[in-house]
Amino acid sequence: MDKQPIIVDIEHVRKSYRRGPYTIPVLEDINLGIGEGEFIALMGPSGSGKSTLLNLIAGIDRVDSGAIRVKGVDITSLSETDLAIWRAGHVGFIFQFYNLIPVLTAYENVALPLHLTHLTARERKQHVETALRVVNLGDRMAHRPHQLSGGEQQRVAIARALITDPAILVADEPTGDLDRRSAEDVLNLMARLNEESKKTIIMVTHDPRAARRAQTIRHLEKGVLTDADCQTPV
Amino acid sequence: MLIVRLLFKNAFRHKFRAFLTILSITIAILAFVMLRTLVGAWHVGVDASSASRLVSRNAVSIIFPLPLSYKDRIRQIDGVRLVSYGNWFGGIYIDEKHFFANFAVEARTYLELYPEYVLPPKERDIFLKDRKACAAGKKLAAKYGWKIGDMITLRGTIYPGNWDFTLRAIYHGKTNSVDEAQFFFHWDYLNETMKKAAPSRADEVGFYMIGVKTPDLSGAISEAIDENFRNSWAETLTETEKAFQQGFIAMSGAIITAIEVVSFVVIIIMLAVVANTMAMTTRERIGEYAILKTLGFGAWAIGGLIAGESVIISLCGYCCGVILSFPAAMAFKQSLGMYFPVFKVETASLLMALGSSLTVAILASVVPVQRAIAIRIADGLRRIG
Numbered sequence: 001m002d003k004q005p006i007i008v009d010i011e012h013v014r015k016s017y018r019r020g021p022y023t024i025p026v027l028e029d030i031n032l033g034i035g036e037g038e039f040i041a042l043m044g045p046s047g048s049g050k051s052t053l054l055n056l057i058a059g060i061d062r063v064d065s066g067a068i069r070v071k072g073v074d075i076t077s078l079s080e081t082d083l084a085i086w087r088a089g090h091v092g093f094i095f096q097f098y099n100l101i102p103v104l105t106a107y108e109n110v111a112l113p114l115h116l117t118h119l120t121a122r123e124r125k126q127h128v129e130t131a132l133r134v135v136n137l138g139d140r141m142a143h144r145p146h147q148l149s150g151g152e153q154q155r156v157a158i159a160r161a162l163i164t165d166p167a168i169l170v171a172d173e174p175t176g177d178l179d180r181r182s183a184e185d186v187l188n189l190m191a192r193l194n195e196e197s198k199k200t201i202i203m204v205t206h207d208p209r210a211a212r213r214a215q216t217i218r219h220l221e222k223g224v225l226t227d228a229d230c231q232t233p234v
Numbered sequence: 235m236l237i238v239r240l241l242f243k244n245a246f247r248h249k250f251r252a253f254l255t256i257l258s259i260t261i262a263i264l265a266f267v268m269l270r271t272l273v274g275a276w277h278v279g280v281d282a283s284s285a286s287r288l289v290s291r292n293a294v295s296i297i298f299p300l301p302l303s304y305k306d307r308i309r310q311i312d313g314v315r316l317v318s319y320g321n322w323f324g325g326i327y328i329d330e331k332h333f334f335a336n337f338a339v340e341a342r343t344y345l346e347l348y349p350e351y352v353l354p355p356k357e358r359d360i361f362l363k364d365r366k367a368c369a370a371g372k373k374l375a376a377k378y379g380w381k382i383g384d385m386i387t388l389r390g391t392i393y394p395g396n397w398d399f400t401l402r403a404i405y406h407g408k409t410n411s412v413d414e415a416q417f418f419f420h421w422d423y424l425n426e427t428m429k430k431a432a433p434s435r436a437d438e439v440g441f442y443m444i445g446v447k448t449p450d451l452s453g454a455i456s457e458a459i460d461e462n463f464r465n466s467w468a469e470t471l472t473e474t475e476k477a478f479q480q481g482f483i484a485m486s487g488a489i490i491t492a493i494e495v496v497s498f499v500v501i502i503i504m505l506a507v508v509a510n511t512m513a514m515t516t517r518e519r520i521g522e523y524a525i526l527k528t529l530g531f532g533a534w535a536i537g538g539l540i541a542g543e544s545v546i547i548s549l550c551g552y553c554c555g556v557i558l559s560f561p562a563a564m565a566f567k568q569s570l571g572m573y574f575p576v577f578k579v580e581t582a583s584l585l586m587a588l589g590s591s592l593t594v595a596i597l598a599s600v601v602p603v604q605r606a607i608a609i610r611i612a613d614g615l616r617r618i619g
Contacts, residue, residue, distance in 0.1 A: 088530025
């Protein structure tokens, strides 16, 4: 596979957490480059630091040292406010537990990130309807999360992640709470987004079946990337 | 619009909790408005006072009388238009529970000095001609079912014996602030009876009411009256009607202060209730706020969602409390109208309650907002699932 230009460039990143008097190192000198349009899976045992690394790339956590450049922007140097604006425009999030707002309908959940844009109400409506149709939920727009199955909720979450047309999708165990069939649907959808829309997808997973859908698999162990790039057939 | 919808949906997500919180605020606002109205009712006499009337009483205390002979000397002072006089009678109707204010007054001048007591002309004429006549306010007459011509007996406390009167007139107030629960009769009837029963107490007046030609003369006339009787055996203290009424209020100053303090304590209790609800709500939804932060919503948006929810709940309670305060004030007036003839919910009280509700809503959301903003997204997300 041809190497794509690097969209995420991680250099000497370290991260630790404080638990009372103790400092627990989570990531040790991480160096990683992710190509534009790449679908990468981060694997590793619990506590290996893969979700922390994902959070750092997505700008929802801060590094202790090192730099993370996304599309040339060093996100580690951004203020909280600038980082929030950056996230809204550049990253789409898919979580294990879908993380939809329970009192809002599927339509409203997907529309939420658009309220940070300057789109008109009509444009927002068009975008939301398109996004929900892309995930095959055009007929479930008025349903609330509790009226949808796990797989459907995750597809709503994917529509929400796509709605601002971000360059990067980050997915933290996106199939972790789904049955096999729903997981397969979600993975197919993600693969399609990667292939057709050229979205860069960074996925954390425990599931080797899910990881096999990625072009690259990287393993983390005790906060250290243990292998060189491992390409997998799509 | 979606954000506003989210605000409302969040506010009523836990319906029972929202109901209980709103109920608490409703009760607090109702109590606050009623207490403020009560304080206002206390001051209504002051508000209704005329700037062109003075009251002269014994300088030692109002319980000591002044001689009737002062009337002509006061009348001669420059700027005095009219002089009336009267005594607090303190009679009891049926028993002590049936209290109402009753005075013996020099009726002709009194009615001229107090045009706000409106008597039908025919009744007024008959009342002025009949020595044993009395006049009662509309509310008082309605309370006891009195009709013109009815015999009314008061048991004297300051002036012993049973005193029979014939109801010859029922007055109504020219404005809403006029007390329609008073009872007055001819001072001459009292004086002539006292001349026979206790001559030493005859020709004594409890207070003089003085009409001045223009309000700006009040100060000079007050001084002139008091100067006139300085070093006499009954020195006078003359003041404007407003100051006289305020003097009465000052006697119950501690009670009024206590009521005012309680009304603000009620607001503090309301603050505790709303703050507790908001703290619980925010703790439960910290994950959702983390999601919103993840999506790019900033501190202002998160703060606005929490504070907005607090404002919605508080305003719901405020509206319910205000709506209930009107029938409550009506009920209060019906049962205690004799003590508080004017018991009206004032706009100022409602605005004060509105200000308090909004302040409580904002204060109650300060700590939850701080927590929601301060939490790291990763920590917030960890609480979901």
